[in-house]
Amino acid sequence: MFLAWNEIKKNKLRFSLIIGVLMLVSYLVFFLSGLATGLASLNRESVDKWDATAIILSEESDKSLPQSSITTDEVDHIDGKETAILAQLNAIATNGDTKQNISLFGIDKEERIMPKVTEGKEFSKENEVIASDALKEEGFAIGDKLELSSSDEKLTIVGFTNSARFNGAPVLYSELSTFQHVKFGEAAEANGDKINGIVVYGENVSSISTSNEDLEVIEIETFIENLPGYTEQALTLNFMIYFLFGISSVIVAIFLYVLTVQKISMFGVMKAQGISNGYLSRSVIAQTFLLAFIGVTVGFVLTLTTGTFLPSAVPVAFDIPTMIFYGVVLTVVAILGAVFSVLTIVRIDPLKAIGG
Structure with a gap:
């Protein structure tokens, strides 16, 4: 963690770009989740109000x-x-x-x-x-x-x-x-x-039952799912959110891989000095976690701030537990995106890296 944080402080601009991209992706994910919740609420508010079975x-x-x-x-x-x-x-x-x-x-x-x-x-x-x-x-x-x-x-x-x-x-x-x-x-x-x-x-x-065979007993949640456009709307927005998870992983993977390639000679020297692959890999994972955590947190705060200025005509309703869950998922997929960099570090030959 010490090595990861020091490198971030030394190369502020470079890592700020990664944080900025993660912030924008998380902002879009959080906003889409709020839109999905708000639109769902527009369809089911009165049904939920029944509090029926x-x-x-x-x-x-x-x-x-x-x-x-x-x-x-x-x-x-x-x-x-x-x-x-x-x-x-x-x-x-x-x-x-x-x-x-x-x-x-x-x-x-x-x-x-x-x-x-x-x-x-x-x-x-x-x-x-x-x-x-x-x-x-x-x-x-x-x-x-x-x-x-x-x-x-x-x-x-x-x-x-x-x-x-x-x-x-x-x-x-x-x-x-x-x-x-x-x-x-x-x-x-x-x-x-x-x-x-x-x-x-x-x-x-x-x-619950009825003696009339021409009638059907429908669970409330099933009834809601069959409201015109409800399921299709939810699936569309959720698909966009899941797609953004993949995009986030790919973006982080590309950025970190490029940074790792640029530092191959440095990693070679460190490995020649006896620093283990495990230590270097943990440093990259810790660095990715810090970048993702900062980016997602800023995106979270920015989304809630935006919500306070939106007109009532915009059907957005932020569900905090869902947003926190999506934030955790974004952080996890970002860390998974760092696996390519870890594999690159493990394969570095110290002698070749330092020109031996």
């Missing part, structure tokens, strides 16, 4: 909530600790000044799925809704009258709740009767028992 949909829905159609009577056929009805549709809402894609949830306010109001009050009559606080950032406020693209009904925002987005769209919560009037209009009475799914609470999925 499973959801029951019609079997032909292909695990898609909007495609599922069942009736409230199915609750009687479900064996579970607790249930909550859920109806859902997508629409565009406007308050006269701003348009926004939304997801309307029809629920029973007496059931566990009812969200906690963080501002305003709960809905108490038809055409009143609780809105995701994400809509506040778009210019919506309590008391706004909302027009929906799919209905002649006008909804009034009476409260806000936090962390409520579904498949990227802010959620509006309403009584089931309000939902039916929005979706079916004049035919609401005839379709008053139509819903999309039943959220079920239990100890585990195996403890």
